[in-house]
Structure formats: structure tokens, C-alpha cells
Amino acid sequence: MANLSLQHLDxxxxxxxxxxFDFNLDVKDGEFIVLVGPSGCGKSTTxxxxxGLEDITKGHLIIDGKDVTQMPPKNRDIxxxxxxxxxxxxxxxxxxxxxxxxxAKEDKNVIHRKVLAAAEILGLTDxxxxxxxxxxxxxxxxxxxxxxxxxxxxxxxxxEPLSNLDAKLRGxxxxxxxxxxxxLNATILYVTHDxxxxxxLADRIVCMSMGHVQQIGTxxxxxxxxxxxxxxxxxxxxxxxxxxxxxxxxxTLSNAEFTVQLSQEEKALLSSYVGKEIVxxxxxxxxxxxxxVKANVINVENLxxxxxxxxxxxxxxxxxxxxxxxEYQTGADILVDFKTKHFFDKETTKAIR
Amino acid sequence: xxxxxxxxxxxxQVKTNDAVAKLDRMRYNKNKAAANLALLSIVFNALYFVCxxxxxxxxxxxxxxxxxxxxxxxxxMLIAFLSSESVKxxxxxxxxxxxxxxxxxxxxxFYIPLxxxxxxxxxxxxxxxxxxxxxxxxxxxxxxALFAGGVIGIIRSKKLKNFQQAIESEKANA
Numbered sequence: 001m002a003n004l005s006l007q008h009l010d011x012x013x014x015x016x017x018x019x020x021f022d023f024n025l026d027v028k029d030g031e032f033i034v035l036v037g038p039s040g041c042g043k044s045t046t047x048x049x050x051x052g053l054e055d056i057t058k059g060h061l062i063i064d065g066k067d068v069t070q071m072p073p074k075n076r077d078i079x080x081x082x083x084x085x086x087x088x089x090x091x092x093x094x095x096x097x098x099x100x101x102x103x104a105k106e107d108k109n110v111i112h113r114k115v116l117a118a119a120e121i122l123g124l125t126d127x128x129x130x131x132x133x134x135x136x137x138x139x140x141x142x143x144x145x146x147x148x149x150x151x152x153x154x155x156x157x158x159x160e161p162l163s164n165l166d167a168k169l170r171g172x173x174x175x176x177x178x179x180x181x182x183x184l185n186a187t188i189l190y191v192t193h194d195x196x197x198x199x200x201l202a203d204r205i206v207c208m209s210m211g212h213v214q215q216i217g218t219x220x221x222x223x224x225x226x227x228x229x230x231x232x233x234x235x236x237x238x239x240x241x242x243x244x245x246x247x248x249x250x251x252t253l254s255n256a257e258f259t260v261q262l263s264q265e266e267k268a269l270l271s272s273y274v275g276k277e278i279v280x281x282x283x284x285x286x287x288x289x290x291x292x293v294k295a296n297v298i299n300v301e302n303l304x305x306x307x308x309x310x311x312x313x314x315x316x317x318x319x320x321x322x323x324x325x326x327e328y329q330t331g332a333d334i335l336v337d338f339k340t341k342h343f344f345d346k347e348t349t350k351a352i353r
Numbered sequence: 354x355x356x357x358x359x360x361x362x363x364x365x366q367v368k369t370n371d372a373v374a375k376l377d378r379m380r381y382n383k384n385k386a387a388a389n390l391a392l393l394s395i396v397f398n399a400l401y402f403v404c405x406x407x408x409x410x411x412x413x414x415x416x417x418x419x420x421x422x423x424x425x426x427x428x429x430m431l432i433a434f435l436s437s438e439s440v441k442x443x444x445x446x447x448x449x450x451x452x453x454x455x456x457x458x459x460x461x462x463f464y465i466p467l468x469x470x471x472x473x474x475x476x477x478x479x480x481x482x483x484x485x486x487x488x489x490x491x492x493x494x495x496x497x498a499l500f501a502g503g504v505i506g507i508i509r510s511k512k513l514k515n516f517q518q519a520i521e522s523e524k525a526n527a
Contacts (some may be wrong), residue, residue: 094381109374112381115365120377 002064002077002154002187003029004050008038009059011045011211020047021211023059023063029153030185036198037208037234043191046208049158050189051080063154080157083164085140087132087147093119094128097146104152111150111336118149121183122176139168145180158190162197174200195235199223207231232281232342238319238340241287243280247273253280258293261339269352270343278352281342284308287320290337295320297328309334357516363523376516379445382442384509386454390502391437391451395430397495398458402426404488408480410469422465433499440506443513448506455499458492 004027011020020042023141027033035043048054050061052073061069068076087096094115119125122142132140139160161177162170178201181188192198198205199219207214207222207230210304217228228231232240240325245253250265252259272279276278295311295318307326309318311334320336343352356372357363366373367434400424412420435453439447469479481487 092381106376109371112374112378113368115381116377 001052002090003027003062003190004155004187005060005062006046007060007062008047008052009046009061010057011042011049011054012057012209019211023213025206025213025216027189030187032181032188032190032203033200033206034064034198034204035189035191035200035206035208036193036195037118037214039193040308041208042211043206043208044159045195047080047159047189047191050155051078051157052076053080076123077151077154078157079151079153079155080159081141081144081161083160085132085164087140088141089132092129092131093124093135093143093146096132096152097128097251100147100151114150114152115146118146119150121180122146136169138163138173141165141173145177149180149260151267154187156186158188160189160192162192162194168256170197174252177201195237199235205235207234209234223353225353226281226342227351229281229344230281232351233342236283238284238321240281240283241311241316242344243282243316244277244346245280246277247275249274252276255314257316260292260341266341273352277346279344279346279349280338281344282338283340283342284319284321286339286341287318287336288339289322289334291335292337293335295336297330297332297334299330300326300328302326357519363520367478376521377468378499379443379509379513379516384443384506385441387439387448387451387502387506387509389496390442390505391433391440392402394451394458394495394498394502395433395437395456397498398426398429398433401488401491404484405465406489408484409474410479410525412466418465425461429457436502440502440510445507445510445514448503448510451499451503451506455496455503458496458499462489462492 004025006023006025006027009020009023010017010018013139023042024044027034035046037043045054049056052068052071053071056069057070060067063076063078088099091099097115097118098111101114106114115128116125119128124139124142127135127139127143133141141164144161158177162173165173174197177190180186181201189200190197191216200220204216205219205222206216207247209230215222215231217225222231222235226235226240229242233242243255245255247270248254250257251262252262253262292299293313295309295313298310298312298317300310301308304325305323307322307324309322309326309328310317312318344350347353356370356376358366358370363377365371365375368374405422432450436447436454440451466480466485470482470485472479492498
């Protein structure tokens, strides 16, 4: 396995469209990095630049201290797993997994042992004689992973590997990838637009938008201390609720619909914003039954352990996540409080810290 | 099985013993050598019948004899192809079929080619010695490919069968 360093990477296509702006990231040996962001944010382009499938317009890619920016993909010792599996339909699972080693003219017994070892790790031993069309989506994705594992590459790249799977299979395959990472201690770069995958799999998450890195940090850092409104709105399900509020000199935040009291720490944090408008962010689970804010229920989604209550606070549509099973009538007025609050500068959209 | 050590699990032997690994590989790899030899025999047979039908044996011999030969060629190619596909999957029966087809290819040398060489048509024989030699070579090569494929097929399918039995008995004992 290897250290990986992406230094000031830019990607500008021939039509002058810039997909990635000044991407910087140092990946430690054995680290699981997830690139997350909405469609078109440049995460797959970044991955393809690492794989060598896209030219790097500017910047350097360093693997284990060696600059591989201009090196062809086959010499980079990187294995990539694609969303659509990219398996050879006319070959058996065994032949698919052995293919890259056969091309490299490895000894047949060595290939055999590597394929059997990878199949055992992935639970594919009984499927080795089958063709890809005889396998489920999850099994096919495991074959694709097996094909990467047998090569024992320095870095594994995963490009939305679970997107073609149904929800149940996605969960189980996600757990398999997690176990695989622990077992192989592999350096992994993983692209997804699914924040659940990002939060559960990553050692660190790189959140991207419009080709720019918005924040790099552990899943907890991104969730608890988002760097800006984009990260706050992207990470977390249901997403964070935002309100435009004014910071008052009496230690309150207010707008036309509500006034909420600030704690001593919050007052200190916002001391330079008194009289100014800021953006207040509240996660759905931090809206709790209380007294300060009046909300009008639109509809209720009972999820068993939790209840999502969609309501209006003034004209603003808000989602609250209450514990346990709750019954509210549509149109009913309820009173809520905001627990943990996040504050963002209205002009820069950056978090106020 | 001489390569197997009864005191060690087969899975472990696959990791350490090349001979056992080679046996285990057969469980996942096709018997391409035998299959390709069967296809090669079809190619030589095709060269033979092209050579036969280019001569005027058809006008000299009874039409029914030539008709039977055409039919046999079609049946031969069908069975040889089926054998090729089956020995690829280590089917013992079809390896034996390949040996029978090989023997029949040798017998065919004494049917049309030898008769045509001996038969006088006008001032010469129906085919000359050179043509006869060429037809004999094609049929012999076709037969040789079938024999070789058949023998390889029998050896490998027996090896694989014994190896699989050893795995099964290990599982049963476990």
C-alpha cells in the first residue's frame, strides 16, 4: 500500500471548461478517503486523473514519493472499480479475476493462488465457474473488487461502486467494503454522491462542489463543524434547516417568526455580529419539542424509531426529527426549541467560529 | 492420487504444492488443448474433402458413394465440434468419441483415396500418386489431432475426476 499526494491539481477540458480547481490532498498509507459531492462537482474527474484516465492539466500526483503525473495508467500500480462493474461477459468469474495477471504473464499457479485467496476474502469461492450474467449485482461488484485485489495495487479507486445496487444490497456491500479495507489495510479513494456511504466508510471525507474542495475532515468534523453552508446542507439526512436571523444586543436571535435565546458561548461567538444578519443552521434532530418557536405541521413521516415532522416556521419549510413515534394532525400548531445551533456568515457563507 | 498428501488439507496443499495447484486449476480452467485439437482435426478434414472434390472422382465413382462421403463429412464435423465443446469441460465420453473418430479417419484413407488411386479412367488413374499422398496426409493429420485430443481428454478428465473425489471424501470426513 502507499501514500498518495495530490498537489494543486487542475483539470481544464479542451472546451476550456474547468472541472477541478486547485485540488490538494495528502492520503496516508491505509487511509480510506471518500470524495463526496453532488453530480458534476468534479469528484469522478479527480479520481480519473489519479487513475490516469484523464490528463492532469496542472499540478502533481505523487505516489510513494514518486511523481506519476505523466506516467501511463498501466504503470501507476492502481486498481479501479467502476460503477458498471466492467466485467467480461464471456469469461467466468475465475477468468475475470485472473485476467490482468494473465496479461502480465504471471505464473499460472501464482495466479491461481491469488484468485482463490481473493475469492475467499470476498465469499466468491462457490461462484468461480459462473459467468457474470449468472450473478447478482452485489456479486458482480465483488468480482470487480476481486479483480482489483488480485493485483495487490498500491491504491484502490472506487467510482460509485454501489450506485447500481438496490438499497438492501447497497448496505451489505458497503459493510463488505468496510471489512475489506480493514482486512487489506488498503489505501482507498472512493467516490460517491451518497452521504451515508461517505459517513460510514471514510476515515476522512473530501466534500466538493463546483470543482472546489469545500472541506476535508473526519465524518464527525464535517457533521458537527461544517465549514460552510454548502457542507452543512450536503452532509446530514434530512438536511440542515437554515433561517435568516438578526443578532440582537440582548443576546437573542430573531426574525419575523421567532426569537431564540443564545447561550453565553454563543453570545461571545457572535459578539462581532450584533445588529447584523447571519444564517442560523439547525439540524432536524436538534429541533425538539419546546416553547420558543411556533411551527405549523405540514405532514408527518413515522419511521418507527424516529418521526420526521415537516412543518412551516413562518414561510420557511422546516424538517424536524423527533424521537419515538409521534402523531400530529396536519395543520396543527406545535412549539419547538432549537438545541445545537450552527452560525454562518451571510455574505461569505462560511461558518462563524 | 500420488500428488496428494493425505495428512494435509487439500486447500493447504494448493497453496504450497505446485502439482496440486495444477490439479486444482483444472476445476476452473477449460481443457483448451483437447478442444483445439478437435477443431484442428475439422480443419484437416476440410482440406481433405476440398482436395477430393477438386478431382473428378465424382464423375468416375457412383454418385451414391460421393453422396455418402459428403454426408459423412457433415456428420464428422458436427460430432467433432460437439466433442470439442464437451472435452473442453472434461467429458470423458466425448474424449473416447474423439478416438473413434480418429480411427475412422484412418479407415477413410482406404475408401475413396485408395480406390481412386487404383481405378483407371481413360489412360490414367482417377487420382495420381501425389494427390493420394496429399489426401493421406490430411486424413492422417486429422486422425492424429483427434487421437492426441482424445488421449489428453481422457488423462485430464480422469485426473480431475479423481481430484474431485478426493475433495469430496475430504469434505465427507470433515
